[in-house]
Amino acid sequence: MRIATWNVNSINARLETVLSWFEEAQPDVACLQEIKCVDEKFPTEAFERLGYNVAVHGQKTYNGVALLSKTPLEDVTRGLGGDETDDHARYIEGVISGPTPVRVAGIYLPNGNPVGTDKFTYKLGWMSRLNAHARGLLALEEPLVIAGDYNVIPEPADVHDPAAWTGDALFQPETRAAFRALKWLGLTDAYMAADGSPGGYTFWDYQAGAWPRDLGIRIDHLLLSPKAADRLAGVVIHRGVRGRDKPSDHVPVVAELDLSF
């Protein structure tokens, strides 16, 4: 099973680009972030024509996540618990039906910049709530994938110039510690387990020639429960997508799970 995560930076501005990638890459499951539209504006029919079942948790202008699957989605939930005052659309979860069901959570973790503001506090609070929720999911002892734009640079090897990012919310010690705490729960970073070579960037800023100069960061991750990690067959970062017309600033990351045993 190929499971993809991709921050598309507006699904409607990016529809042709996204659909053509889906046709060639044929992911079985996809988590999309920053769809930047309400549920009714999501191009559901276009994905249904490609054979996908669609679940959306949208929001006007900002954020918004979607979960797509070639097999039916079950037990879909929207929103991350732990704070009733949080109205950002950043979390969607469902079970991918099949002989070996896989629970998939798609996340758009807050950016958190600038550091020292309530935005950074919100980011750390969101990570704490994700930790609490993941703890409960892991107790189910299922194949589980938590995939999305984490807005976390885990290690210096995941950024072209660590010194240039020391003041950024994505690379703060507290941010990195919260990401490590997720892994300590028993989650495996799929890219590190399958490949792990430095320079596996997933995001290049639109500004200052970041893409042609390969000034990237690795912030789109798939974290796997033990029963999902046991089946991990590989991870591919589709970096070439960044060089196409009208690209998102993120590229798709695809993990392959072997569900044949």
Added chain:
DNA sequence: ATGGTAGACCTTCTA
């Protein structure tokens, strides 16, 4: 040099 680009949307916010 505090620059630069992109998207939603209505003048500025988010990234």
